[in-house]
Amino acid sequence: MAETTQRRATFLGFQPPAIDDEEIDEVVATLRSGWLTSGPKSRELEAAFKEYLGVEHAIAVSSCTAALHLSLVALGVGPGDEVITSPITWPATANVIVHAGATPVFADVRPGDLTVDPERVAELVGPRTKAIVPVHFAGAAADLDPLHALGLPVVEDAAHAVETAYRGRKVGGLSEATCFSLYATKNVSGGEGGIIATNSAAVAAAADALRVMRRGHGSLYDIETTGFKANLSDVLASIALPQLRKIGRHRVIRERHVAAYDAAVAGLAGVTPLERDPRDTHAHHLYVVRVDPAAGAGATRDEYQRALTEENIGTSIHFLPVHRLTAYRRLLPDHPPLPVAEQAGDEILSLPLSVAHSDADIADAIAALQRVHARFSR
Numbered sequence: 001m002a003e004t005t006q007r008r009a010t011f012l013g014f015q016p017p018a019i020d021d022e023e024i025d026e027v028v029a030t031l032r033s034g035w036l037t038s039g040p041k042s043r044e045l046e047a048a049f050k051e052y053l054g055v056e057h058a059i060a061v062s063s064c065t066a067a068l069h070l071s072l073v074a075l076g077v078g079p080g081d082e083v084i085t086s087p088i089t090w091p092a093t094a095n096v097i098v099h100a101g102a103t104p105v106f107a108d109v110r111p112g113d114l115t116v117d118p119e120r121v122a123e124l125v126g127p128r129t130k131a132i133v134p135v136h137f138a139g140a141a142a143d144l145d146p147l148h149a150l151g152l153p154v155v156e157d158a159a160h161a162v163e164t165a166y167r168g169r170k171v172g173g174l175s176e177a178t179c180f181s182l183y184a185t186k187n188v189s190g191g192e193g194g195i196i197a198t199n200s201a202a203v204a205a206a207a208d209a210l211r212v213m214r215r216g217h218g219s220l221y222d223i224e225t226t227g228f229k230a231n232l233s234d235v236l237a238s239i240a241l242p243q244l245r246k247i248g249r250h251r252v253i254r255e256r257h258v259a260a261y262d263a264a265v266a267g268l269a270g271v272t273p274l275e276r277d278p279r280d281t282h283a284h285h286l287y288v289v290r291v292d293p294a295a296g297a298g299a300t301r302d303e304y305q306r307a308l309t310e311e312n313i314g315t316s317i318h319f320l321p322v323h324r325l326t327a328y329r330r331l332l333p334d335h336p337p338l339p340v341a342e343q344a345g346d347e348i349l350s351l352p353l354s355v356a357h358s359d360a361d362i363a364d365a366i367a368a369l370q371r372v373h374a375r376f377s378r
């Protein structure tokens with residue numbers, strides 16, 4: 001295999017945003033329009049998401065965290081309830097369960113794709129279980145059918161999953177609510193932002209009422225709901241709109257980068273990409289490998305990450321198991337071990353993947369990984 005011997009001259013960011021004149025022009029037009037808060041651009045974004053996802057309702061909010069929180073509250077989750085979720089996620093997924101006054105219950109994940117294992121979820125369902133929050137990790141669809149079969153409301157964390165389809169059906173309208181992120185690194189980005197997608201008029205109405213405390217236009221006003229402040233600014237919606245229009249073009253680039261990684265890691269013993277179910281459409285939000293020192297990698301994930309940083313290649317870790325983080329050790333001191341998630345937490349490494357990366361950037365990341373592997377596996 002041809003290997004370059006040169007360390008990359010400049011640091012390769014892990015997930016830089018892919019912004020060009022389309023986003024810039026749209027933001028400038030919005031600023032000139034005088035709308036800074038939620039207005040016509042947020043409505044336009046909601047309409048565009050509705051159409052893209054093929055759902056009845058899309059509600060633009062300030063983050064996916066807010067989308068998940070509002071969805072749980074809209075479904076009546078509150079004190080005394082339990083909500084079952086995945087430990088392999090950004091802590092926000094569990095935090096919002098706590099914010100709603102309920103208790104998160106973590107079910108172990110499947111070793112292949114690190115989405116929550118429906119069998120483990122089923123074992124944890126009890127009289128207090130009020131909802132299930134699966135995570136479409138890295139862009140892989142969680143196994144929704146057996147989760148739906150449990151008969152509980154499901155709120156999908158689709159922060160990574162705007163392009164994901166489960167068994168040929170696009171995520172968005174498959175559960176009570178599906179929550180997308182428009183955070184800076186996401187496949188469709190507004191810098192910050194989120195979308196609640198649902199086919200339930202009741203969930204949509206409740207989430208809409210909770211999204212913002214509406215003020216009346218006169219000097220007097222009244223409120224019917226003690227709402228939050230989770231609406232999306234038109235400035236951010238103006239960044240996300242062109243991003244959604246470009247999603248197909250961007251996907252071609254992501255697929256090319258993923259194919260290059262697949263071909264390269266196939267030759268690296270002990271460095272294994274997560275599984276992708278051929279029945280589903282993967283959003284390719286993250287390219288995650290497991291680094292197994294005993295299977296030929298010759299060093300730990302942390303050693304690989306440090307070596308890649310020295311090679312000027314930015315990587316990241318998605319995710320450390322949430323039940324092992326300090327806040328959750330305190331909240332749930334007797335939490336049982338989750339062996340699959342905990343082993344994954346030691347082994348997983350996310351390689352640079354962005355539409356803003358050129359083919360040469362990805363080739364640099366691959367060459368660096370090959371050099372590091374050659375050194376450690378000697």
Ligand SMILES: Cc1ncc(COP(=O)(O)O)c(C=O)c1O
Nearest residue numbers: 063064065090092159181182183
């Ligand atoms: C799996 C997952 N869920 C939820 C979130 C929260 O998204 P946001 O930053 O839009 O609140 C993230 C953010 O990175 C995430 O990766």
